[in-house]
Amino acid sequence: MNDLVEQLILEVDKGLRFCTNSFEQHKRDYPAKDMNENKLNEIEKNHSAGLMRVNHAGEVCAQALYRGQALTADLGEVKEQMVEAAEEELDHLAWCNRRLKELNDKPSILNPIWYGMSFSLGALAGLAGDKWSLGFVEETEKQVVNHLEEHLEKISEKDEKTKVIINQMRDEEQSHQEQAKEAGANELPEPVKEIMNKVSKIMTSTSYHI
Ligand SMILES: [Fe+2]
Ligand SMILES: [Fe+2]
Numbered sequence: 001m002n003d004l005v006e007q008l009i010l011e012v013d014k015g016l017r018f019c020t021n022s023f024e025q026h027k028r029d030y031p032a033k034d035m036n037e038n039k040l041n042e043i044e045k046n047h048s049a050g051l052m053r054v055n056h057a058g059e060v061c062a063q064a065l066y067r068g069q070a071l072t073a074d075l076g077e078v079k080e081q082m083v084e085a086a087e088e089e090l091d092h093l094a095w096c097n098r099r100l101k102e103l104n105d106k107p108s109i110l111n112p113i114w115y116g117m118s119f120s121l122g123a124l125a126g127l128a129g130d131k132w133s134l135g136f137v138e139e140t141e142k143q144v145v146n147h148l149e150e151h152l153e154k155i156s157e158k159d160e161k162t163k164v165i166i167n168q169m170r171d172e173e174q175s176h177q178e179q180a181k182e183a184g185a186n187e188l189p190e191p192v193k194e195i196m197n198k199v200s201k202i203m204t205s206t207s208y209h210i
Helices: 002-020 042-072 076-102 111-127 130-154 160-182 190-207
Strands: none
Touching (some): 002 111, 042 111, 076 130, 111 190, 130 160, 130 190
């Protein structure tokens, strides 16, 4: 029991750091590092920043989801694969931080709420068993890919840097989705998918602004 409390305290501390720490480098290079900044007007810049704030919040959720799941799920052989995916998500978080800074903007103030929610969902999915836990990852990543694809269409053609970052993230989220599926994910029931969709709509529409 004490161990669990201790672990939870550690997790809360980590979570707060993911939400507040604006680290700009994790392991891999920034995909837009050698690119020049095209001149964007105020509307284009604010739109890119709003969408990157949403993506940043999504990456905060990804950390929470993977960490929540790691606390309760066994995951056996695929554990290493999940740890690797979580590492890639940390690169994504760093890239979103850096792009937001370049656009003179800030992450969402709601991130601690999203973190807490996603952590609990990840831990619950883990308790439901590995196949459900993987199913939750698969569905989350699928929804993220859809969002990123929408963002690629909405961002100004001039903002090539943001597009390059989102493109790389989209490819990697897609492979996280495929990995979860190949590892034996159960497909989530439609009502669950719908709830996830609704929650993510609330998350994206608010984080775009604040
Ligand atoms: Fe990601
Ligand atoms: Fe992912």
